[in-house]
Amino acid sequence: MSEATRKIPPGPLEYLRRWPLQVWLALVAVFLYAPLISLMVFSFNDSRFTTVWRGFTFRWYEKAFKNASLIEAFGNSLTIALFSTLISVVVGAMAAIVLWRFRFPGKTAFNAGLAIPIVVPEICMGVGMLVFFAKVLPWPQDLIWPLNLGAIIIAHVSFSFPFVAVVVRARLASFNRELEEAARDLGASEFRTLMDIIVPHIAPSLVAGALLAFTLSLDDFVITFFTAGPDTVTFPVKVYSMVRFSVTPEVNAASTILIVVTVLLTFLALRFQGSDALTAGHDGGAGDKK
Amino acid sequence: MSKIGRRSLLAGLGAAAVGISFAGLSGCTKPGGAGKTINFYNWDTYIGDTTLADFQTASGIKVNMSIFATNDELFAKIKTGNSGFDVIVPSNDFVTYMSQADLLLPLDHAKIPNLKNVDPAFMDPIYDPGRKFSVPYTWLVLGIGYRKSAMKDGMVPDSWKWLYDSDQYKGRIALLSESGDLMRLGAKYLGHSVNGISADVLKQVEAMLIKQKPNVKAFHSDDGQDMLMSKEVDIVMEYNGDIAQVIKEDPDLAFVVPKEGSQLNSDCLAIPKDSKNPVEAHAFINYMLDAQAGAKIYEQILYPTPNAAAKALMPDDYKNNPVIFPAPDVMAKCEYAAFEGPERAQVYDAAMTRIKAS
Amino acid sequence: MEQSWRQAKGMFGAMLSAPLFWLVVFFFVPLAIVFAYSFGQNVGLIDISVFTTFDNYKRAFEPLYLAIFVKSIWIAAITTFICLVLGFPVALAITFAPPKAKAWLLLLIMLPFWTNLLIRTYALMAFLRTEGYINTTWHWIFDGINAVSGGMLGDFRAMELMNTNFAVVLGLVFVNLPFMILPLYSTLDRMDRSLLEASLDLGAGHISTLFNVVVPMAGAGIASGILITFIPALGSYLTPDMLGGPDSQMIANVIESQFKRANNWPFGAALSFLLVYMTFIGIAIQGLVERKNAGRAA
Numbered sequence: 001m002s003e004a005t006r007k008i009p010p011g012p013l014e015y016l017r018r019w020p021l022q023v024w025l026a027l028v029a030v031f032l033y034a035p036l037i038s039l040m041v042f043s044f045n046d047s048r049f050t051t052v053w054r055g056f057t058f059r060w061y062e063k064a065f066k067n068a069s070l071i072e073a074f075g076n077s078l079t080i081a082l083f084s085t086l087i088s089v090v091v092g093a094m095a096a097i098v099l100w101r102f103r104f105p106g107k108t109a110f111n112a113g114l115a116i117p118i119v120v121p122e123i124c125m126g127v128g129m130l131v132f133f134a135k136v137l138p139w140p141q142d143l144i145w146p147l148n149l150g151a152i153i154i155a156h157v158s159f160s161f162p163f164v165a166v167v168v169r170a171r172l173a174s175f176n177r178e179l180e181e182a183a184r185d186l187g188a189s190e191f192r193t194l195m196d197i198i199v200p201h202i203a204p205s206l207v208a209g210a211l212l213a214f215t216l217s218l219d220d221f222v223i224t225f226f227t228a229g230p231d232t233v234t235f236p237v238k239v240y241s242m243v244r245f246s247v248t249p250e251v252n253a254a255s256t257i258l259i260v261v262t263v264l265l266t267f268l269a270l271r272f273q274g275s276d277a278l279t280a281g282h283d284g285g286a287g288d289k290k
Numbered sequence: 291m292s293k294i295g296r297r298s299l300l301a302g303l304g305a306a307a308v309g310i311s312f313a314g315l316s317g318c319t320k321p322g323g324a325g326k327t328i329n330f331y332n333w334d335t336y337i338g339d340t341t342l343a344d345f346q347t348a349s350g351i352k353v354n355m356s357i358f359a360t361n362d363e364l365f366a367k368i369k370t371g372n373s374g375f376d377v378i379v380p381s382n383d384f385v386t387y388m389s390q391a392d393l394l395l396p397l398d399h400a401k402i403p404n405l406k407n408v409d410p411a412f413m414d415p416i417y418d419p420g421r422k423f424s425v426p427y428t429w430l431v432l433g434i435g436y437r438k439s440a441m442k443d444g445m446v447p448d449s450w451k452w453l454y455d456s457d458q459y460k461g462r463i464a465l466l467s468e469s470g471d472l473m474r475l476g477a478k479y480l481g482h483s484v485n486g487i488s489a490d491v492l493k494q495v496e497a498m499l500i501k502q503k504p505n506v507k508a509f510h511s512d513d514g515q516d517m518l519m520s521k522e523v524d525i526v527m528e529y530n531g532d533i534a535q536v537i538k539e540d541p542d543l544a545f546v547v548p549k550e551g552s553q554l555n556s557d558c559l560a561i562p563k564d565s566k567n568p569v570e571a572h573a574f575i576n577y578m579l580d581a582q583a584g585a586k587i588y589e590q591i592l593y594p595t596p597n598a599a600a601k602a603l604m605p606d607d608y609k610n611n612p613v614i615f616p617a618p619d620v621m622a623k624c625e626y627a628a629f630e631g632p633e634r635a636q637v638y639d640a641a642m643t644r645i646k647a648s
Numbered sequence: 649m650e651q652s653w654r655q656a657k658g659m660f661g662a663m664l665s666a667p668l669f670w671l672v673v674f675f676f677v678p679l680a681i682v683f684a685y686s687f688g689q690n691v692g693l694i695d696i697s698v699f700t701t702f703d704n705y706k707r708a709f710e711p712l713y714l715a716i717f718v719k720s721i722w723i724a725a726i727t728t729f730i731c732l733v734l735g736f737p738v739a740l741a742i743t744f745a746p747p748k749a750k751a752w753l754l755l756l757i758m759l760p761f762w763t764n765l766l767i768r769t770y771a772l773m774a775f776l777r778t779e780g781y782i783n784t785t786w787h788w789i790f791d792g793i794n795a796v797s798g799g800m801l802g803d804f805r806a807m808e809l810m811n812t813n814f815a816v817v818l819g820l821v822f823v824n825l826p827f828m829i830l831p832l833y834s835t836l837d838r839m840d841r842s843l844l845e846a847s848l849d850l851g852a853g854h855i856s857t858l859f860n861v862v863v864p865m866a867g868a869g870i871a872s873g874i875l876i877t878f879i880p881a882l883g884s885y886l887t888p889d890m891l892g893g894p895d896s897q898m899i900a901n902v903i904e905s906q907f908k909r910a911n912n913w914p915f916g917a918a919l920s921f922l923l924v925y926m927t928f929i930g931i932a933i934q935g936l937v938e939r940k941n942a943g944r945a946a
Contacts (some may be wrong), residue, residue, distance in 0.1 A: 024737045025753075027865050031734075032825070033758045035771035038781065042774070048539065069355070079607070094669035102660050104653035110668070117675050119879040122921035126368075127913065128678030134370035136677060158675045161667065166872065170831060173868075174838030190659040208830060213756050218763050221886070223718060233356055236764050240359060241333065255767040263759065268782035343933050362908035369694045391693035433704055467910060508811040522778050524811065631910055632693060639890075639910035646897040 040259065043252035060253035070238055072256055077235035078261070079146050080224075081217035084156035088213040089206055091157065092164025097198065099165070100119045100172040126226035129155045133227060150234060155227045156217045163216060166211035171205035172198075218258075323598075324548040328376040328570045331364065333557070334359060335380065336428075339588040345577050351570045356363035367394050368562050375562055377572040382417040382556045384627035385424045389628070394423040394517035395561040404579035405533025407599035417626060424558035425575055426596035428531075431554050431616060431624055433532040433547040435514060440524035450548045453527055454498055460505040462524040464517050467509035467540035468633060469642035472499070474553055474627055475527070477576050485628045500648045507648070513581060513592045516541055529555075531593040545613045556596070672890035690737070713902070713919070720898040722887075723813065727820040731828040731877050734821070739832035740862070743839075757829050760781060765823060769890050772819055776809040783807055784911035811893035819887040824880060828873045835869020836862070871937040875930055883923055896944035899923065899931070 043061070047054035064070055098104075099111055117125070129151075133139050137154050139151040146153070175198065183193045199206075221236040228237060236256065312335045330342075334357040342353040356375075358364045361585035367373050368388065380388055388394050399405060405413075405425065411474035414428045436447050442458065453463055454476055466472055474484035482488075487495075507523050515536040516527030559578060561571045577583055584600030594603050594614050601609060608614060653660040667776035684698035688707070691697045707713070742753045760768065775781045783806045790804050809815055843865070847857040859928030863870070892898075899919065 004808050019740045021737055024739055028734055028738050028825075029756060031822070032757070035768065035775060035822070036760050039767065039771040040773060078912070079689055083803065093665050093672055094663045095671075098663045098667065100651045103650045104658075104660065104664075110927070113668075113671055113676070115927070115931050116679070117671075118876065119883070119930075120924055122883065122919070123900065123907055124682050124917065124924075125678065127673075127907055127917075130366065130370060131654075132674075132678040134372050138372050142799065154674050157670065161670065165667070166876065167727065167830065167834060170872065171838070172835040194659070205834065208754075208834070212830065214756070221764075223764065223818060226366070228356075229658045236766060239356070239764060240766060251767070251770075255764065257765070258767075259759075282864065288887075313848055352906060360908060362911060365911070366908070387693070393694070416720050445740060469905075508892075510896055511889065575716070618818070634909045636912050636915075639905050639912075643716075643902055646710060646894075646895060647712055647719075 011017055016168055036259070039252050039260055040256045043256045045249055045252075047247055059227040060249040061257075063250045064257065067250070069233065069252075070235075072233045073233045073238035074254070074258070076149060076232060077218055080149050080152050080156060080234060081214050083146060083153045084217045085151070085210050087153070087157045088160035088164050089210045091203065092161035092213070093168050094169035095161065095205060096172060096202075097194070099171060100175075101179050114162045114165055115285040117159045119168070122220075122222040125155075125159065126223040129158075130226040139265055152224055152227045152234065155223050156220060159223065160213040160216050161221070164206075167209040167212060168202050168205045171202050171219045177200050204274050297460070298527050306583045307610045317436040324568050325352065326567055327352040327354055328567045329353075330355045331367070331376050333379060335504070336338070336369070336557075338583070338590050341583060341587055344583065344586075345574060349570075349573055351573060353574060361592075365629060371564055373564070374566075376559055376565040376567045377574055378562055379427060379557050380424070380560055382415065382554075382558065382626055383629040385560060386417045387632070388422040388560070389418065389423045390629070391634040393563055394635075395563050395565060395568060396422055397575075398572060401569070402576045402579065404576050407579050407581055407597050409598040412556070415626065418557075418558070418626060420509060423530055424560040425579060427557045427559050427578065428591070428593040429554060429556040429558055429596055430529045430531055430593060431547055431621070432466075432475065432527060432529055432552045433545055433616070434525060434535075435518055435527040435528040435536075435543060435545050437518060438542050438544050440490045443591070445544055446544075447525055448546045448549050450475060450550055452525060454479050454502055457505045459525050461507050462494050462522040462577065464514050465506055466514070466527045467511050467642075469503060469638040470627065471527075471553065472509075473638045473641060478552065479548075479550050481550070487631065492637070496645060499645045503648065505647060508610070512550050515543075525559075530616065531591075534592050534611060537613060547616045547620045547624070549620065549623075551625070551639075554624045554626045557627070566634065580600050657667065671737045685914050685922060686921045688914040688917075690912065690914065700904075701914075704915045705922075705943055707806050707915060708918050708922055713899075714801060716897065717922070720882055720900070723817060723820070724878050727817055727824060727876055727881045728878040730817070730821045731825050732877075732888055735825055735828040735873070736870075739829050739836050740858075742829075742833050743836040754833070758828050760826075763939075764891075765886060769819055769824060769887060772815075772822060773810065773891065776815050778806045778810065780809070782809060787794075810891065810895075813892065815891040815893075816896050818887045819891045820884060822882050823884075823887060824877045827880065828877045831873040832869050835866045836929055839865050867939050871934045873882050875918065875934050879927060879930065882926075889907075901925075 042053075044058070045053055046055050046057035046059070095114060097108065099114075133151045143150070179201075180193055180197050183197050184190075187194065217235070221240055223239050224234050225240075229232065235254075239251060239254065242248070242254075291518060295389070305391065328351060330353050336530055337355070342355060346352050356407045358367070361381050364378060364380055365384060365388065366641060368375070368378065369391065369446060374623065385394070388469070399421070405421070408426060412429070413421055415421075415426075418424050428590050434447050434450075435451060438444070440459075440462070441447060452458060453465060473487065473495055476498060477491050478484055480491060480498075482491050482493060508517070510526065512516055512529075514523075514528035515532040517523045518526055518528075518533075519540055530545055530547075533543065537543050537545070559575045565571050571585070578587070579597060581597070581599035581603055584597045586602040588595045588597075588600060588604060588608070592608070595604075653787045685696055687701060688698040689701050689703070696786065738753075738757065741755075742750055745753055755904070773780070774789055777783070786807060787804055792803060793803050843861055844857060847861045848854070852860065882898075883900050885898065885904050888896045888898045898924075903916050903919045903923075906912045910916075
C-alpha cells in the first residue's frame with residue numbers, strides 16, 4: 001500500500017482545475033451530448049419533424065408505450081445485455097488473468113485469437129453466427145425466457161469478452177506481484193490469492209469492462225440481426241426499421257426512455273457497490289482507509 | 291438496404307396501436323390448447339394495427355410478427371433453413387428466386403378461397419405463373435418525387451433525364467442506392483427494357499451515372515421521401531407509396547411516373563418450405579385477402595392494393611389518388627423486373643461499386 | 649515474472665478453460681465457416697462450395713477494390729487521429745481528478761454510448777442537414793451580419809455538411825471517442841505520478857512534461873487506444889451509409905453489399921478476411937510498440 005501513504009500533492013497535478021482543460025472537457029462534453037440532448041428534447045415536439053419546434057406533447061411517448069413490439073424488443077435487449085455482460089466479465093477476466101499470469105505453449109496464438117473478435121467485421125461475424133446457429137447448433141424455437149435469447153447472448157459474449165480482457169489486462173499490468181507472492185508465502189491458496197488480492201485490484205477494470213460489454217451488447221445490430229429468430233427481436237433491430245428512414249419522434253421517445261433507464265441502472269449499480277465503484281482500487285485501497 | 295422507406299409508417303396517420311398482440315411474451319404464457327402460434331416475417335409497419343388481433347379473434351391462431359428490412363435479409367434468413375417462419379413477404383423477383391431455389395411451399399388454392407378477391411390482372415404474373423407459390427399483397431411503381439416550388443418554371447420533371455442526365459438540379463438530386471433498380475431504370479431511360487439488359491447498354495448506363503455523380507447529392511437507401519421533406523434535395527427516385535405518404539404532410543411535393551416508363555414491384559405472401567404450420571399459414575394468408583381485413587390494412591399503409599374487393603371498400607381519396615394509382619397510359623409502359631439469375635445481382639453491384647469509387 | 653503453467657496446473661486449467669472454449673466454439677468455428685467460404689464459389693442458387701478457388705482474393709486485389717481499401721484506411725486514420733487529439737486531454741483530466749469527480753467524469757464519457765449507434769448517428773443528422781441546427785444557426789448569424797453591414801455577405805448559402813466525407817469522419821469520431829479515452833485513462837491512471845512531479849519540480853513546463861514524460865510512458869495505452877479505435881472505424885459501414893455522400897463508400901459497405909445485395913458470400917468473405925489479415929499487421933505493430941516500451945522501462 002505504498003501509494004496510500006504517499007502524500008498526493010495539491011496543485012501541479014490537478015489538471016482538472018486548469019482552465020484550458022476545463023474548456024476542452026466542456027467542448028468534448030458538448031460534442032458528445034448536444035446531439036443526444038436535442039434528440040431527447042425533440043421527443044416532446046408536437047410535430048413529425050425533428051428539427052423544428054412546434055410545441056410540447058407527450059403523444060410520442062404514448063405511442064411508444066402502446067407499441068407492444070417495441071416494448072418487448074426493449075425488454076429483450078436489456079435481458080440480452082445483462083446476461084452477456086455477466087458472462088463476458090467472468091470469461092474476459094479469466095482470459096486476462098491467464099495471459100498475464102502464465103507462460104504456456106500457444107500463448108501468443110491465444111493472445112492473437114482474443115484480438116480477432118474485436119477486429120473482425122461485424123457482418124462477417126454475423127454471417128458466421130447465422131450459419132453456425134442454423135447448421136452446427138440449431139437453437140430450438142419456443143424456449144422459455146431467457147433461454148430463447150440464448151443464441152444472441154452467446155453471439156454477444158463472443159464479441160464482448162475480448163474487450164473486457166483488454167481492459168482488465170491493462171489494469172493487471174500495474175499489479176505489484178510482490179503482493180501476490182507475499183500472500184502465498186503467508187500460506188494463502190492460489191484461489192484465495194486470486195479472490196483476495198488480484199480481484200480487488202482489478203475491480204475497477206471489471207466495472208469498466210462490464211460497462212463496455214453492456215454498451216456493446218445494447219449497441220449491436222448486425223450480429224443480432226443475423227442471429228435473431230422469430231421471437232427475439234431486439235431494440236436495435238426494431239429501431240433499425242423505424243429509424244433508418246422516415247424517423248418519427250416516436251423513436252426519439254423510445255431512445256429517451258432507453259437513455260433514462262440505463263442512467264437509472266447505472267446509479268443503482270453504483271449505489272450497491274458503493275459510491276466509488278468506478279474508481280475503487282485506483283488509489284491502492286486508500287479510499288478504504290479514510 | 292432496399293425497401294425500408296416505402297414500408298415506413300407515417301406516424302399520426304394510423305390510429306394508435308390498440309391492443310396489438312403480436313408482441314407475444316415469447317412462451318411465458320401458453321393458454322391451454324387455445325390454438326397454435328405462427329411466425330410471420332414482414333416488412334415493418336406493413337400491416338394494419340388490429341389485423342393480427344382480429345385474426346386471432348376470428349381463428350384462435352396467434353400470429354407472432356417479426357420484421358425484416360430488405361429482400362436480401364429475408365433471403366439470407368430463409369436459405370439456411372430452420373428459420374421458424376410460416377408466412378413471409380418477398381417481392382416479385384425474390385418469389386421467383388426463392389421458388390427456383392426450392393425454398394417455398396406450393397400453395398393449396400383450395401385453402402385460400404379469398405383468392406377470388408384478387409384483381410384477375412394479378413393472377414398470372416410472369417414472376418409466379420399461376421400463382422403457384424405466392425399471393426399478391428401490394429404493388430408499387432418507381433418514379434420521380436419532387437418539390438413543385440423548386441422546379442424550374444413550374445415544369446413537371448416527367449423524364450428520367452432529370453435524374454440521370456442533366457445538371458439542372460445539381461446537388462439537389464438523390465438516387466436509389468439499390469444497384470439493380472438504378473441500372474434497370476437507366477436502361478429504361480435509354481429506351482430499353484428493364485430486363486435482359488445487354489453488356490453494352492449496361493456500360494452506357496454506368497458511364498452516364500459516373501458522369502452524373504457530381505450532380506448527385508446522395509444515393510439514398512429508400513428514404514428519398516424524407517430527404518425531400520427535409521429539403522435536403524428537390525428531386526428523388528422513389529416509390530409511389532412513399533411519396534403519397536409525404537404529400538399528405540407537405541402539399542408542395544408531387545410524384546410523376548416518367549414518360550419513358552418505369553419498373554413495377556409487387557410484394558407477395560408466401561410460405562417457406564420448412565414451415566411447421568402450413569395449415570394455419572394458409573388460413574392466415576386467406577384472412578389477409580379478405581375484403582374487410584384488407585381494406586383496414588391498405589387504409590393504413592397506403593400502398594396500391596391488388597385486392598379488387600378491398601379496393602372497392604376504400605374511400606375515394608385512396609381509390610382515385612393519381613399518386614397511388616398512376617394513369618393507365620403511363621402504367622402500360624411499366625414492367626416488372628424479372629429474376630435473371632443470381633449472377634445478375636453481382637454484375638449490377640460491381641457496376642455500382644465502380645460508380646461510387648470513381 | 650510470469651509463472652510457467654506447470655507450476656499451477658489446476659489454476660491454469662481452470663482459468664483457461666472457459667475463455668478458450670468460448671473462443672473456439674462460439675467464435676472460431678463460425679469464423680472458420682466464413683474463411684472456408686472465402687475460397688468458395690456459388691453453386692446453383694443457394695449452395696456454396698468451399699476451398700475450391702482463389703478467385704475471390706484475386707478479384708479483391710483489382711485496383712477498384714484496392715482503391716476502396718486505401719480510402720477506408722485513410723478515413724479510419726483521420727478518425728483515429730482526431731479521437732486521440734480530442735481524447736488524450738480528457739483522459740488526462742480524468743486521471744488527475746479527485747476520486748469523486750473521476751467517477752462522474754467516467755460516467756460522463758460512457759453515458760452517451762449506451763445509446764444505440766443508429767440513434768446517435770441519427771441525432772447527428774439533425775445537426776448536419778441542410779435545414780439542421782448548424783445551418784439554421786449559421787443562417788441566423790449570417791442574416792445578423794448582413795443586417796448590420798448592409799448585405800456585405802451577399803446571399804445565404806447553406807453549408808454542405810450532410811452526405812460528405814466530412815460527415816463520415818465526424819460521425820466516426822462521435823461514435824468511437826470512448827474507445828480511445830478508456831484505454832488511455834486506464835494506462836495514465838497507473839502511471840507513476842512521482843515522475844511527473846519530478847519533472848515539474850525540475851522546472852519543466854506542463855506541455856513539455858506532457859510530451860517528454862507522459863506521452864512516452866503512456867505509449868502502450870496510446871497504441872492500444874489507436875488499435876481499438878482504428879479497427880472498428882475501418883470496418884464501420886453504418887456511419888458512411890447514413891452520413892456519407894455518393895463517394896463515401898468504405899470497404900465494409902462493399903462487404904455488406906456482397907453479403908446482401910450481390911449475394912456473393914464467397915467474395916464478401918474474402919474481403920472480410922483481408923480486413924482480418926490487416927488487423928494482424930496492426931496487432932504486430934502494437935506488439936512492437938509495447939516491446940519497445942518495455943525495453944525502455946527495463
